[in-house]
Amino acid sequence: MGFGLKASPGAAFYLFRNPAQLLRSVLAMNIIMPLVGISMALILDLLLLVKVALIAISVSPLAPIFPKKPLRAGGREEYIIGLMMAVSLFSIILIPITMELIEKIAHKPISISSKAILITVLVTVIIPLAFGIAIRHFIPVLSEKITNVVARIAQVILIITVIPVLFKVLPSILQLIGNGTVLAIAAFVGIGVLVGHILGGPAGEDRTVLALATATRHPAIAITLASANLPDHKLVPATILLYLLINAVVVIPYLKWLQKAKTEMY
Template identity: 45%
Template structure:
């Protein structure tokens, strides 16, 4: 195993540990929340899998972007919530039932909606490629659903033990992720720099801001739900996005760099929103 493979393995392990830690603190009624509240489910689906792909279609039509950036935005608009996001949402005032429910529901729906929406958006490029649902399903299952279920099972069988180990595992996951991402970003720095210009940064900022606005407006009357849906709409699963980009556009080697650039920019752009929600939402 070379250094690159070791770094990628560490990144995958960090995601698994983060989801497992979330599962240790989740309840079954939390993860089924949206399926018991269909109106909120429809609003969430509209925000994440209808509005954002349409926004990307409009952006691609309006701007002469690098092909890798176009592909990255399309892939991101069709990806579910990253498994590390719920921790940030809860800190920002999100409620556990909707936060975990959205993670599970949107991950499941991605298996259906990603292939359907990509078929429509691909026509703008004169392509007929399809995303096999198994591509999305494998990533969602291996990084989210399975480990979330294991964590919930441990919580159910050994609640005291689950409560004791949840925080240490979460800390280890965060440290491991940081250690893994830094070498990846350092290695890809030249590729990322090559994409800066031609409106790339402006477009990514617009994408994130529209995601925040759409989620906030469609989150409903509950301010906690607004916060969670806003962050979820603006921030997507990079693993699924990379798989979508690689499966449909394997010749675009810079798509990974574009997704990494999006992660950096979205992290900065969402800071003011997070601060504003912490000051206005009573936890």
């Protein structure tokens, strides 16, 4: 909602007015990365949990707090918001299709709740984002007054909710370190950054946005998908949180490289 309060209605539908950029974005996030996830699961000798988690991450849409990092890196707001909205809408259709293809390739029944995915995408991304955009469009004075307040409240709630969960699953995360898990997840994130940067289009700021987007996915939906296929596995949330931690570390060199390139340019 906080990001929506800063965005215009035009930003929400930006990609639908730019089909070439939309095609590149969908190709990077919804086609290439699921193929990468499937390939890694088939080729690498990893825990079944990690294989399922990589595939679940690869088909998930963007996280609700995604805009923060690309905005700091100089990404265009309209592309960032438009990407969040478009990918979230497409994920409702593409996730079931992708999972069916994976089921045929792996010759293994895959459990998936389309209703759970729909509810999660609507509640965590589309509805609050659209609500914020609507307030800015119809009541701009109110939007200006509450934008900073909403952003601060969101940051506090995020810290309050994430830190206890992180401490609770930390022992489980430590169990996952080793057996190539960390390297596999780091490679997956690195490939995502590379794919997004290459397919981001001619504008440097758009390449940055798509690079970060391709490597950063919605943890709640990834947990939902993975848990549905590993219902008795208590390490699923820990695996997804480990992915988030590794993601935060792996993208640092990329962001520093961008900053250095900009400094040298000017």
